[in-house]
Amino acid sequence: MSDFSGEKIINSLRRLVNLLSTLLGLVLILGVSLIYLELYYDPQHFEVFAKNQDEESVTDLAESTAEIDLIKDGIHIPTGLIDDVNLDLVVSNCTACHSAKLITQNRSSREGWQSMIRWMQESQKLWDLGENEEAILDYLAKNYAPDQKGRRVPLTNIEWYELEP
Amino acid sequence: MKDSRRDFLKRAGTLGMGLTMGAEIVFAENLPADFPLLGLGQPDDPFKIIQKDQGLSILNDRPWNVETPPHLLDDKITPADKLFIRNNGLVPQDIKIDDWTLTIEGESAVTPKTFTLQQLKSSFKHYTYQLTIECGGNGRSEFNPPAKGNQWTTGAVGCPSWTGVRLRDVLDSVGIKNDAVYLGYYGKDTHLSGDPEKVVISRGVPLKKALDDQSLIAWAMNGEDIPLMNGYPLRLVFGGWPASTSGKWLSRIVIRNQVHDGPKMTGQSYRVPCEPVAPGTKVADEDMCIIESMPVKSLITYPKSGAVIKQRQSLDIRGHAWAGDQAVTAMQYSIDFGNTWHTCTLDPPVNPLAWQHWSARLSFPGKGYYEVWARATDSNGNKQPMIIPGWNPRGYLNNACHRIAVKVT
Known part of the structure; x- marks a missing residue:
């Protein structure tokens, strides 16, 4: 039932x-x-x-x-980086931890820039850049290559002023 | 809509500025210095955040690395707002002075101890010394091929007056085992990656240097709290050695039975090739040696480069000279690119490891462009080179002569 x-x-x-x-x-x-x-x-x-x-x-x-995205006279105003192909990749990958000033004040060959990336990956927790690495290196090696300056450069950017006796 | 939003942003920006400036006195020590009030826009004046003179040069703002032009280092005792900043990570926030402690431990400590700031101040005798601290990478910008890192010119050096207790007295109260050889520090700064577990920098000195009379655990600079950017509320000071050995925001010291192996002690950091190498050479880590005492060096702090003077007008020049653990024994200047050198007046240091003041009155043979070069000699007979000294991968120890431009019209 x-x-x-x-x-x-x-x-x-x-x-x-x-x-x-x-x-x-x-x-x-x-x-x-x-x-x-x-x-x-x-x-x-x-x-x-x-x-x-x-x-x-x-x-x-x-x-x-x-x-x-403001660009003035070829410079990306918020970061001070040179405007060029792959700027966006550099901004997004390289300025998350440190200031862009660390890039703009340095000069190096492609190998040198790559070794800095490796050092940051080994000791500073930088992530694997994957296929972006080549593009970032292209940008850095082109825009922040070393100048040939010898063993002592002339004094530059001198601001002349009258010195009273 | 756009306009009203702009207005809002403008107002918010002003509010942000107001907060920064208004908070300067009341909350200066708690101000989250590395985080310029997110959401309210960047304060216009970074010098307000770091509390430094507007004439300093900002090489980097995350982390803060700021140097002092030579003419702003003219004071005999470097004032707080003119002392360079070399930070590796982010400045600690919300520092509670009453809760701050210093722990001394490590495998070669007999009885590990923890002191509050008050205990540290009341348990040991106080000492005040004027001590020169200089970044190991000062002068890096001149190396060729270029070396990576902050591109210091001449301004990562200063010589304030430090007050604290002798490190030796504190170590003795803990007890140093016979096998002790090195000392390492830990501070409260935060790693750039934001990982709270990751140590930013942990360097140190051999025990012998740690036991020197002038090796201090300091809480005051020029009679006031140490500036937040320079290590408030507690730091080590080892005069004459790379400033990276003088740990800031000090919270822990380890007495080691081996060379300390914290971050930036190993690899290529603060090391130079044990044997000289040709410029651009790749050097293996095991062939790099730790920098200890800094080399002899000097600055012309008056006049500022670019002085235009009248013919037959004499020129008074002055500056400071220092030489790591050594003293400076002679000071010279040249106005003809080193063909002839002339003696300057040189003062003795106020205490060991303090920079020494020098001065000279000079005249020029005729109209034209001149450079005044300055050269110091240390107690071992070492002189500053006129060209850039030995190249090294990280660009340390550039002690080349400083020079200024002068025009006689």
Whole structure:
């Protein structure tokens, strides 16, 4: 008697689950089709939607990106680095821990820059740069190569001033 | 919308400045010096953050590395706002002076002990010495091929007056085992990677240097708290040795039965080739030797380079000279690129390991461009070279003569 009732309840539940699954499936198909149609017929809809939601933050992002990307006289103003191909990789990988001034005040050959990267990886927790390493080395070796300066350079940048006796 | 946001940023920026400047006196010691108030924009004046004279040159701002032009080192005792900064990591924040402790331990310590600052001050006799500290890499910018690191010119040196207790007295109270040979320090600065477990720098000196009369555990500089950027509230001071041995934000000292092997003691750091090498040579770690006493050196601190004087006008020049563990025994100048050298007046040091003052009055034979070169000689007879001395991979120990430009019209 009790076994019979249990079986009946389980059967009813099964039918209910089946019904719900079918309904859910239909809703899903309808939804996906709707999104597809929306995108297909009105490709700007999605953008408009985003704009309504995040108009302010999009504006903010654009403006702060402009500040972050400011280039003047070939120099990337926020870091002082020379503007060239792969600047973005250098900024993102090399200035997370230390100031860009550590780059701009140094000069080295490609091998020298690579050995600095290895030293930072071995002792200063720099991550594996992967395929970006070659691009970063291209940038550094080109823009921060050594000058030939001999055993003693002439005095430069002298600011002349009258010295009263 | 854009305008209002700009206005907001402007206001926030002003607020940030106000906070920085307003907090300068009240919270100066707690100011998170390496973190310029995120979200409020960069304060316009980094010199307010580091509390240094505007005339200093910022080589690096993360970590802070700042040097002093020679004409700003003219004071006989280097003032706090003109002492260079050579930091390897980030300055500790939220320093609570009452909770600060110094622990002396290590395999060659008999009875490891921990002292509060107050205990340190009340348990041992106080000493004050004027001690020269100079970064091992001072002058690095002139090496060719270039050496990596902060490109110091001449300004990573200073000679303030330090007050503290003798390291020897503190070590004696702990007890030094017979096998002790070296001493290492640990400080409270944070590694650039942000990893709180990673030690920024832990160097030291041989026991013999540690036991010198002038080797101090110092809490005061020029009679005031040591500046935060220079090691507040406690640091080691070993005059005449690479300043990296004089650990800042000092919290622990280890007495070692071997040469200390903390970060920047090993590999190529603060080491030079044991045997001279040709410029650009790769040198294996095992062929690099630890720098100890710094070489003889001098600066012309007056006048500032670029002086234009009238014909027949005499010129007074002056400066300082120092020589690691040695004393400076002679000081000379040349106005003809070393053809002839003339003697300067040289004062004795106020105490061992303090820089010495020198001066001269000179005249020029006629109109034209001149360079005044200065050259010191130490008690072992070593003279400063006019050209850049022996090349080494990391660009240490450049003690070449300092020179200034003078025009006679």
